[in-house]
Amino acid sequence: MDISMVGIDYNTADVELRERFALTASRGLALAEVLVRRHGAEGCVVLSTCNRTEVWCSGLQGELLPLVLTETGSDTAHAECFISRCGMEAVQYLMELGCGMRSQIFGEDQILSQLKEALCLSREHKLAGPVLETLFRTAITAAKRVKTEVRLTAKDTSVPERAIHLLEQKYGGLKGKHCLVIGNGEMGRLTAELLVEKGCEVLMTLRRYRSGQAVIPQGCGIILYEERYRSLPQQDFVFSATSSPHYTLEAGQICDTGFRKGCVLVDLAVPRDIDPAARRLREIEIYDMDDLGMEPSADPESLREAKLLLQQAVDDFEQWLDCRRHAAEIQRIGGRTAKLTAAKLTKPLRKLPLEKDEREELQKKVELTSCKSVAKLMYGMRKHLNSSEWAACVAALDKTADELNGEQK
Structure with a gap:
C-alpha cells in the first residue's frame, strides 16, 4: 500500500517547537505541489492545526520525511520529533484521528472539519489524487458515524470549550466578565459564541479590510484590530485565535498600554499569537495550547464500539484499494x-x-x-x-x- 505520512504533534513536541513547523494554507499547498509535481507523488494532503502538522502522500517513491524537511528548509536535528506511518498503520491512524481519538482533547470535534478543509484545499488544486481522496472521505464518513452512534465523551468538546472550562474551574463563573477575542476565523467565532452563552461582555476584533465580509456572532461588540491594545485595561480575559505569522500581542506593547490586574491571556493559536515574553509580566497569566491538557478517555465499551465501526471503514477502504489495484x-x-x-x-x-x-x-x-x-x-x-x-x-x-x-x- 503506497500511502505514507509524517507528522509532528503535541505528543512529540511542545508548542514552541510545533509552531516552527506550522504551515499556512499557502505554504501547505506549495509543499504539496512540490511533492506531486517534482517528486512524483500521486497525491498529497497537508494538515496543519494548533496541535499537529502532517503531510500525507500516496504513490511516492522513497522516504517522505527527508523530502518534507528539505522542502520546508527545516533543521534535520528535529527529525526525531516526527512520526512516520505508512500502509495500514497510516490508514488506521487517520480513522482514529477523524474521531478526535488522537487529539490532545480526547473526542474533540474540530479535527473533523479540519480534515475536510485540508482535503478540499488539495482537491481544489488537483493535488489530492484518487487514493487520498477516497481515504480521507472514508475517514470523514467513519468519524461522522462514530459521532452519531457512539458517545466517546460526556459531551462534544472543542479547543475553545476546553479552554473556557479550565477558566471556569480556576476562576469560577465567567458571567459579567469582560472578554476580548482577537481573530475572526472559525476558532475565534466559536470562542466568542461560547463566551456570550456564559454571560460575558464580549468584544471581537475586526480588521478594516474585512469589515464588509466578516461574520460577528450575535451578542458581540466590535473593536478594530488596530485598537486591541487600548482595550486591554478593561478586559478580564483575552483570547487570541488567528493564523497570523506575527504576534497579535507583544510583551512590550502590553507593558506600554497597561492591563487589568489579574488579566488572563489565552493563546489558542499555533504558531503562538501571544509573545511568550509576556509570561514574565507580573499580575498577568497566560495559557497556551499545551496548558489545555487531556480530557479523560472514553469508557472501554464506548471505545470498543468506536473501534469496531472504524475497522469496518478500514476494511471498506482496503477493499476499494484492492479493486483499484x-x-x-x-x-x-x-x-x-x-x-x-x-x-x-x-x-x-x-x-x-x-x-x-x-x-x-x-x-x-x-x-x-x-x-x-x-x-x-x-x-x-x-x-x-x-x-x-x-x-x-x-x-x-x-x-x-x-x-x-x-x-x-
Whole structure:
C-alpha cells in the first residue's frame, strides 16, 4: 500500500517547537505541489492545526520525511520529533484521528472539519489524487458515524470549550466578565459564541479590510484590530485565535498600554499569537495550547464500539484499494469473457430473423453485459475473501481467460 505520512504533534513536541513547523494554507499547498509535481507523488494532503502538522502522500517513491524537511528548509536535528506511518498503520491512524481519538482533547470535534478543509484545499488544486481522496472521505464518513452512534465523551468538546472550562474551574463563573477575542476565523467565532452563552461582555476584533465580509456572532461588540491594545485595561480575559505569522500581542506593547490586574491571556493559536515574553509580566497569566491538557478517555465499551465501526471503514477502504489495484486485470478478464460469449453466440444469432446491423448491435450489447457482469461478480467476491485470497482468484481467472481465448483462436 503506497500511502505514507509524517507528522509532528503535541505528543512529540511542545508548542514552541510545533509552531516552527506550522504551515499556512499557502505554504501547505506549495509543499504539496512540490511533492506531486517534482517528486512524483500521486497525491498529497497537508494538515496543519494548533496541535499537529502532517503531510500525507500516496504513490511516492522513497522516504517522505527527508523530502518534507528539505522542502520546508527545516533543521534535520528535529527529525526525531516526527512520526512516520505508512500502509495500514497510516490508514488506521487517520480513522482514529477523524474521531478526535488522537487529539490532545480526547473526542474533540474540530479535527473533523479540519480534515475536510485540508482535503478540499488539495482537491481544489488537483493535488489530492484518487487514493487520498477516497481515504480521507472514508475517514470523514467513519468519524461522522462514530459521532452519531457512539458517545466517546460526556459531551462534544472543542479547543475553545476546553479552554473556557479550565477558566471556569480556576476562576469560577465567567458571567459579567469582560472578554476580548482577537481573530475572526472559525476558532475565534466559536470562542466568542461560547463566551456570550456564559454571560460575558464580549468584544471581537475586526480588521478594516474585512469589515464588509466578516461574520460577528450575535451578542458581540466590535473593536478594530488596530485598537486591541487600548482595550486591554478593561478586559478580564483575552483570547487570541488567528493564523497570523506575527504576534497579535507583544510583551512590550502590553507593558506600554497597561492591563487589568489579574488579566488572563489565552493563546489558542499555533504558531503562538501571544509573545511568550509576556509570561514574565507580573499580575498577568497566560495559557497556551499545551496548558489545555487531556480530557479523560472514553469508557472501554464506548471505545470498543468506536473501534469496531472504524475497522469496518478500514476494511471498506482496503477493499476499494484492492479493486483499484486489480482493475486492469478484471477489465481484461471481462473483455476476454465477452469475446468467448460472442463466439458461442455466433451461430445462434445467425438463426434469428434480424438484419445484419441489428444482429451486430445485439452482439455488442451481449458482450458489454457479459463484461459488466463478470466485473460485478469479481468485485463482489472481494467482500467474502481476504486480500491475498482474492488476488489469487483474480490471477487464476486472468490466466484461465487467457488460455481459453488462446484455444478459441
